[in-house]
Amino acid sequence: MPRIMIQNGRVIDPSQGIDRVANLLIEDGKIAGLDVKDSKTDETIDAAGRIVAPGLIDMHVHLREPGGEEDETVASGTAAALAGGFTSIACVPNTDPPIDSKGVVEFIRSQAVKAGNANVFVIACASHNREGKELAEIGQLVQAGAVAFSDDGSPVADAELMRRVLEYCLMFDKPVLSHAEMPELTERGVMHDGLTALILGLPGIPPAAEDVMTTRDIALAESTGGRLHMMHVSTGGSVDAVRRAKARGVRVTAEVTPHHFTLTDECLRTFDSNFKMNPPLRGQGHVTGCIDGLKDDTIDVIATDHAPHAKEKKMQELDRAPFGIVGLETALGLVVTKLIEPGHLDWSTALAKMTINPARILGIPKGTLAVGADADVTIIDPEVRWTVDPAEFRSKSVNTPFAGWELHGRAETVLVGGQVKFRRA
Amino acid sequence: MQTHKREVVSYMVSETTVPPPVPKDWSRRHLLGLEDLSAGELTTILDTAQSMRDAMASGRKKIPVLTDKTCVNLFFENSTRTRTSFALAARRLGADTVDFSASTSSLSKGETVIDTAKNIEAMGVDAVIVRHRTPGTPQLLAQNLNAAVVNAGDGPHEHPTQGLLDILTIRQRRGGIKGLTVALVGDIAHSRTARSNIWGLKTLGAHVIVCGPSTLVSPRWEELGVEYSYSLDEIVPRVDVLNLLRIQFERQTTRPFPSVREYAHLYAMNRERLARAKKDLLVLAPGPINRGVEVTPDVADGPHSAILEQVTNGLAVRMAVLWLLLGGEK
Numbered sequence: 001m002p003r004i005m006i007q008n009g010r011v012i013d014p015s016q017g018i019d020r021v022a023n024l025l026i027e028d029g030k031i032a033g034l035d036v037k038d039s040k041t042d043e044t045i046d047a048a049g050r051i052v053a054p055g056l057i058d059m060h061v062h063l064r065e066p067g068g069e070e071d072e073t074v075a076s077g078t079a080a081a082l083a084g085g086f087t088s089i090a091c092v093p094n095t096d097p098p099i100d101s102k103g104v105v106e107f108i109r110s111q112a113v114k115a116g117n118a119n120v121f122v123i124a125c126a127s128h129n130r131e132g133k134e135l136a137e138i139g140q141l142v143q144a145g146a147v148a149f150s151d152d153g154s155p156v157a158d159a160e161l162m163r164r165v166l167e168y169c170l171m172f173d174k175p176v177l178s179h180a181e182m183p184e185l186t187e188r189g190v191m192h193d194g195l196t197a198l199i200l201g202l203p204g205i206p207p208a209a210e211d212v213m214t215t216r217d218i219a220l221a222e223s224t225g226g227r228l229h230m231m232h233v234s235t236g237g238s239v240d241a242v243r244r245a246k247a248r249g250v251r252v253t254a255e256v257t258p259h260h261f262t263l264t265d266e267c268l269r270t271f272d273s274n275f276k277m278n279p280p281l282r283g284q285g286h287v288t289g290c291i292d293g294l295k296d297d298t299i300d301v302i303a304t305d306h307a308p309h310a311k312e313k314k315m316q317e318l319d320r321a322p323f324g325i326v327g328l329e330t331a332l333g334l335v336v337t338k339l340i341e342p343g344h345l346d347w348s349t350a351l352a353k354m355t356i357n358p359a360r361i362l363g364i365p366k367g368t369l370a371v372g373a374d375a376d377v378t379i380i381d382p383e384v385r386w387t388v389d390p391a392e393f394r395s396k397s398v399n400t401p402f403a404g405w406e407l408h409g410r411a412e413t414v415l416v417g418g419q420v421k422f423r424r425a
Numbered sequence: 426m427q428t429h430k431r432e433v434v435s436y437m438v439s440e441t442t443v444p445p446p447v448p449k450d451w452s453r454r455h456l457l458g459l460e461d462l463s464a465g466e467l468t469t470i471l472d473t474a475q476s477m478r479d480a481m482a483s484g485r486k487k488i489p490v491l492t493d494k495t496c497v498n499l500f501f502e503n504s505t506r507t508r509t510s511f512a513l514a515a516r517r518l519g520a521d522t523v524d525f526s527a528s529t530s531s532l533s534k535g536e537t538v539i540d541t542a543k544n545i546e547a548m549g550v551d552a553v554i555v556r557h558r559t560p561g562t563p564q565l566l567a568q569n570l571n572a573a574v575v576n577a578g579d580g581p582h583e584h585p586t587q588g589l590l591d592i593l594t595i596r597q598r599r600g601g602i603k604g605l606t607v608a609l610v611g612d613i614a615h616s617r618t619a620r621s622n623i624w625g626l627k628t629l630g631a632h633v634i635v636c637g638p639s640t641l642v643s644p645r646w647e648e649l650g651v652e653y654s655y656s657l658d659e660i661v662p663r664v665d666v667l668n669l670l671r672i673q674f675e676r677q678t679t680r681p682f683p684s685v686r687e688y689a690h691l692y693a694m695n696r697e698r699l700a701r702a703k704k705d706l707l708v709l710a711p712g713p714i715n716r717g718v719e720v721t722p723d724v725a726d727g728p729h730s731a732i733l734e735q736v737t738n739g740l741a742v743r744m745a746v747l748w749l750l751l752g753g754e755k
Contacts (some may be wrong), residue, residue: 200560201615202582317538317565
C-alpha cells in the first residue's frame with residue numbers, strides 16, 4: 001500500500017482535541033502519524049488552505065437495498081456518501097425484506113465490499129420483521145455484524161416491547177435507535193401541524209406526536225439502563241426532554257438532520273413533495289430549538305436520514321408521495337453554510353458531531369485520526385462556493401429540496417482505508 | 426362604494442358586450458385558489474360573472490364565445506353539482522366538454538395523476554377542471570400542463586369558484602362586501618369552501634368569523650386576521666351573513682364531536698337563533714346541506730336563505746372564470 005502524505009492542511013480531529021496545521025502520514029491503510037517529516041512517500045496531497053478531518057460518518061442512511069433498488073443501491077448510496085465526504089455510513093433496516101436476519105446483514109456487508117466505496121455499518125431491526133410485536137434475533141444479528149437496532153421508519157409502538165429491546169440490547173452493549181412518533185397522533189398526517197397546515201388544509205403531524213414518544217423512550221431507558229439514541233429530533237420539546245434526561249444521567253444521545261436545522265414548514269407553501277419528510281419540517285421555534293441543542297451538545301450527532309425515492313414516486317399527490325429526501329451530498333455544505341458560518345458551531349464541534357460522536361454511539365473504531373486508526377480521511381475545501389445541482393448527484397435519486405441553493409464548503413478528496421476513493425474533478 | 430358602483434354599471438351593459446373583454450392586465454393562466462388574488466382580480470371575476478348572470482336572466486341561453494375550446498372535467502372525487510355546473514358553464518359558452526371520472530380511468534391501473542392529465546391534455550384540451558382529495562394537486566397539474574387549470578376543490582384547501590359564488594351572492598344581496606361581518610359556521614378544519622371564502626372576503630374588506638366546535642376551529646385563525654368563536658349564540662346577533670358549512674365526516678380521522686345531536690344543538694341555525702339575528706341576516710349554505718344538522722328546514726327554505734341563488738350564481742361564476750382564462754389573447 002502506498003505511503004501518502006497529506007501536507008500543510010488544517011488538521012481538525014475532535015477525538016484528540018487537535019486543530020492545527022500539520023502533515024498527516026498514512027501507511028498501510030492506517031494513520032501513521034502527525035507532523036512527520038518524511039520524503040519517502042509515494043504520493044503527496046497538498047492540503048494547504050484545506051481542512052483535514054477524520055472521515056465523516058453518517059449514522060442514518062436508507063440504502064434501499066434489498067428491495068428498493070429503483071431508489072438506491074448499496075453501490076450508488078456509498079458513492080453518494082463519498083461525494084458528500086462520508087467514509088462510513090450506517091444503514092437502517094426498513095428494506096424489503098427488512099434487515100432482521102443474518103443473511104440480509106451479510107448480504108449488505110458483501111454488497112458494500114463489492115462496491116468498494118464507503119464503509120457500511122448495518123443497523124438491524126429491533127423487532128422481528130419490523131412488525132413491532134416481538135424481539136428480532138438480536139444476538140444473531142450482532143454476530144453477523146449489526147452495530148445497532150431500530151425499527152426506523154416506524155416507532156416501536158408497544159412500550160413493553162421497547163422496554164424489552166432496551167434491556168436485551170444491554171447485554172450486547174448495543175444502542176437502540178428510536179424513531180419517535182406516536183402513530184395514533186400522525187395518522188394521515190402530511191406536514192407539521194402549524195399555521196401553514198391550517199392554511200393549506202393538509203392533515204397535520206403535531207409536535208406532541210414526537211415529544212410524547214421521546215419522553216416515553218427516555219423513561220424506559222432510565223428505568224432499564226439501556227442505551228437510547230433519538231433519531232431525527234425535530235421539536236424543541238424533544239430537545240428539552242433529551243437535555244433534561246442527560247442532566248439526570250440517562251444514557252441517551254440524539255441526532256438532528258440538516259433539513260431540520262435549515263428549513264421550516266412554510267416551504268410546503270409550494271406543495272413541492274421534496275419538502276415532505278417524517279418527522280416533518282417544523283416551525284422556526286423548533287428549528288431554533290434544534291440549533292440550540294446542537295450548540296449545547298444536547299444533540300450529539302448530525303445525520304442525514306438520507307431517504308432516496310425515485311422521481312415517479314415523489315411526483316405524486318402530496319398524500320401519496322413518500323416521506324423523505326436525499327441528504328448525503330448536501331449535508332456538509334449545509335453544516336458549513338448554516339451552522340459554522342453563522343457562528344452557531346465552530347469547526348471542531350461540528351466535525352465532532354459528524355465523526356467521533358456517531359462512532360462512539362455505534363461503537364465502531366472510526367471517526368479519529370489517532371495513530372493506528374484506519375486511514376479514513378476527508379479533505380474539505382471550506383471556502384468553495386457551489387450550487388446544488390441534482391443532476392450531479394451520485395445517488396440514484398434526486399429528491400432534494402436544496403436544488404439551486406448556493407452552499408459553502410465541500411469535500412474535495414476522500415480516503416477510505418488509506419486509498420483515495422473520491423477526488424473532485 | 427366602489428364595488429357597488431361597478432355592479433350598477435354591469436347591470437347596464439348591453440347584450441353585445443357580454444362577456445366584457447378580458448382586461449389587458451389580466452395575467453392569470455390558472456385559477457388555483459383565492460388566497461393570492463388581488464381585490465382587483467376578484468372584482469374582475471365578480472363583474473364578469475354578474476354580466477353573465479344578467480344576460481342569462483334576460484333570456485340568453487348561450488353566449489357562444491369559446492366555440493373553439495375544449496374543457497375537461499377531471500374529477501377524482503365524487504361531485505354532482507360542481508361537475509354539472511362546470512359542464513353547463515362550458516356549454517353555454519359554446520365550448521366542448523368531456524367528463525373524466527377517476528373510477529373508470531387508468532388511475533385504478535396505477536397511472537400517476539400527472540400522466541393521466543398529460544394524456545388528456547394531448548387530446549387537445551384547453552382547460553382542465555380538477556377536483557381531488559389532496560391539497561396541492563391542482564398546483565401539481567398546473568406545473569406540468571400547458572392547459573389552464575381550474576381548481577374545483579382540492580381536499581380541505583380551496584374551492585375558489587364556490588368562494589366566488591358565495592361572495593357574488595352576498596354582493597348581490599347587500600350591494601358590496603366591505604364592512605360586512607360574515608361568519609362561516611361548522612367544520613372549518615376540513616372545509617375548502619371556508620378557506621376560499623376567508624381569503625376572498627378578507628381581501629374585499631369583510632370581517633370574517635369562523636365558528637364551530639374547538640376541535641374544528643383553530644385559534645390560530647386569529648394570526649391570519651380572522652376572528653374565531655365557539656359559540657353560534659354569541660355571534661348570531663352581530664353578523665350580516667351566515668355561511669353554514671357541511672360537516673365533512675369523510676375527511677375526519679376521529680370524530681371531533683360526541684354526536685350529531687349535540688352538534689345540531691350547539692350549531693344548527695334554527696328559528697330560535699334566527700329570532701335573535703339581524704332582521705336582514707343572509708343565510709348561505711354551499712350544500713349539499715344536512716337538513717336538521719347545520720340548518721333547520723324552516724330557515725333553509727325561508728326568506729333569509731339564498732341557497733338556490735347560490736346555485737344560479739355558481740353557473741355565472743364558472744362561465745366568467747372559463748372566459749377569463751380562455752377568452753383573452755394569449
